[in-house]
Amino acid sequence: MLKPMSVVREAIAGDEADDAMAERVAAGRAREQVKAGRKVLPIVEGVVLVAALLAPLVLQDYLTVFATRVIILALFALSFDLVWGYAGIMSFGQALFFGSAGYGVALLARDLDITNIFLVLPAGTLIGLAFALLLGGFLLLGRHPSSVIFVSLGTLTGSYAADRLARGWYYLGGQNGIPSIAPMSLGSYEFSEGPAFYYLVLGVLVVVYLLCRVLVRSQFGLALAGLRENEQRIAFFGYKAQHLKAIIFAIGGAIAGLAGSLYAFHEGFVWPNMVGVVVSTQVVLYVLFGGSGTLIGAVIGTVIVEGVSFWLSDNYRDVWPIILGLLLLLVILFRPLGLISFVLGERERVGSFGEKPKEKRNAAS
């Protein structure tokens, strides 16, 4: 145990008995809160996981293909959620990292015949990371903090510029993009659409989700919470706020890159929209709809927005975008914390970063 500050020792000498009591009360209260609220999140996560595991068994083949696409987009949504929901960086250009990785792996497959999963997925991740480091370094790493408007317009412009560039560049296939990408492979096995691809991307999503979960619940996650709530305040504590932002932005870019490379191989082609503003906005909607600042909210938001669009476009061929738009507006107006806030309380959403109360009791005794 570290020696407490001398000052502090003096200050507490007088009322140690009261303090011990107070601490027990606090620990008791914390345990009650844990009992009252902590359980919802793991239950929601468990339900979503079980549903995802069972989906290919009950869905028709064409729906499994659709579900695979949704899982990849959920992975993409996680990347935006980390950046916006956790660190408060408004990235309106997340598709830049998603799409550039897609183009990157498509080129690897087309020009170099590289389709090995252990090469293309890391390559895609690195492309996303590199682009995010470049753009993030430019937008976030000034000597003084950059404004939200500057960052959102900067990312938006990046995404728009990439879209225009892809449309005009013959090497990248221009308007048509790069069609007929060879399937991703592992030795002689080729991943084609269907249950195998579905479980592959589900596995990737679960692993990335768990890593993100550890990250946002770590002390680094606490620093992110400070960044999101009051960037100026934490700078006065001595945090290098701009560095924190650039790091989480780069991690977000890497995850978007991973998602983008899976998407390219799953769809079998890449096209300029994939780096553009439409996809960038789409991911914002997924996360706002499901609930930003919770990882599971991003996943649920993606599933529901994509699921509802799919169903609406089948049943209301002409007016479905209007219905979807209204639905999104209603949620954002009346549930600014997203659908997840119906079941998840504020305390549990923000979470607690210190040692668990049970350990605290041991430490106190």
Next chain:
Amino acid sequence: MPLLEAAGIKKVFGKLTALDGAALTVGENEFHGLIGPNGSGKSTLMKCIAGAELPTQGKVSFVNTDITAFTPTERARAGMSLKFQITSVLPSLTLYDNILLALQAQCSLFDLVLSRTRRRLHDQVMTMLRQFRLADRAFDAAAALSHGQQQWLEIAMALAGKPKLLLLDEPTGGMSLEERRVTGELLQPIKQHCSLVIVEHDLDFIRDICDRLTVLDQGKVLASGTVSEIQANTSVQEIYLRRA
């Protein structure tokens, strides 16, 4: 050699000259009060020292280093800490997490990602909370605290990084008499390791706690000296009577 020396500080906002050659010198383990009528430039001077504003002219030295152009982060890392005038605790986090956030500010990124200092800092968090009489609320959200308690939490956060100099902008604003008295008590022990610059309207509070005072009027230093010197100063009496 003084701990902090601000000299010739001028700050202009558009057509308004908020500070016009103001100066402040604070020694080690000194409690220094900054007083003056409304609009005399006290808060602006604090901001120029803390780095929230950059002075138009002038120089700020801290521990023999020219920090005039330092960012707030660099100043914090040099050992300076600021409690804002408007309480800026992080309302949705628990008290515990607010303090932990302040304590871990200078941990390495690696330690933060792996949560390697969580256990080590636990005792320090609880000690700070006990010191500021907040231990029984440790796991409540900071938003649930009374205004006075939020001020204490904020002072605790400002002290967490063990600064050499603490800048307090109106720490007793909006507090009851009893809360003010307790605030004075809470601040006394820090004198052993930390200097204090305090902006405050409550002159009784200032008199009880400070060693030296600087009086600002219209962006300039009107007088500076020990509490009794300032009390005897006729021009200080005059500006306070004039505006009373």
